[in-house]
Amino acid sequence: MRRACVLSAVAGVGLGVMTLAGAAAQPAVPDRTSWHWYKGNTHAHTIESDGDSTPEEVARWYRDQGYQFLVLSDHNVLVNIAALTAAFAVPEQFLLVPGEEVTDTFETKPLHVNGLNVTRRVEPRHGTSVLDTLQRNVDAIRDARGVPHVNHPNFGWAITPADLAGLERYRLLEIFNGHPLVNNLGGGDAPGTEAMWDSLLRAGRRVYGIAVDDAHYFKRPWDKAAPRPGQGWVVVRAPRLDPAALMASLEAGEFYASTGVELDDYQADAAGISVRVRVAGQTRYRLTLIDATGEVETTDGPAAHFTLTGRRGFARVRLQDSNGALAWTQPIFLDGRP
Ligand SMILES: [Zn+2]
Ligand SMILES: [Zn+2]
Incomplete structure (x- = not known):
């Protein structure tokens, strides 16, 4: 049912001609007039991996900057957000979503896939090629009931358009990552991330483009060489501010990405x-x-x-x-x- 609504998922009025199976006379599009837009970042690091700030400091930064949700995504660490949620979460105002950056390599290539709202920590699975490694980690995130997003394809010039075309079971691709060393714009024979996205869309793939911070350093705001917060985000339309609603809207493309x-x-x-x-x-x-x-x-x-x-x-x-x-x-x- 959710997929049937994808076309009109971001439409206020929807497509009157679309119908739900078993309800032929009913319009397919739920009433979204009461839905809200929520600003969030799905990629940020803390001292639990290679960031410079505690989870509390990172959560405070995003809350104080007017974000409504945040995914802490440390490298191969699932931060326990229970205490943070008790301290920071306010219904309809600020939400923490569990997350992890599943961090793997194939040969020398860094292969990172975020797992949003995973129910448990996911170990990197390793594989026999770039595509195989990515697929195993995407599958592992799905097995943990999480939503995968494929990160910074041009970091280390690791992931090609052919890899992304062969990869299955993902809907979200980072088209903008705020880390200064991820080569968003491409170079040489590697297209930019937005061009990679378009090649997937031309092939008929239902993949949505997200923008993220990949923030590591919150204490060096003057340092343009540091991966700082506030660079890229998404604004998601959902019925309410809870993890399941946000995940459903992200995977239905009910959002826009912004820098x-x-x-x-x-x-x-x-x-x-x-x-x-x-x-x-x-x-x-x-x-x-x-x-x-x-x-x-x-x-x-x-x-x-x-x-x-x-x-x-x-x-x-x-x-x-x-x-x-x-x-x-x-x-x-x-x-x-x-
Ligand atoms: Zn990464
Ligand atoms: Zn990262």
């Missing part, structure tokens, strides 16, 4: 995408519609409505401001498959 551009409104279905930016001061915005053929339409201004008639494969919007900050909406799939 600084905020949205005031977003409505989308197979007919069109409407988006409106929250304008900051004198900043200007460029909104670009992307489908399977590339960039197909660009609008200057804080708001746009893109009609999807004639668009190929999928459609998504990339928003860039005049200072370089970005946001990415999730793809609407146009091939008629649920």
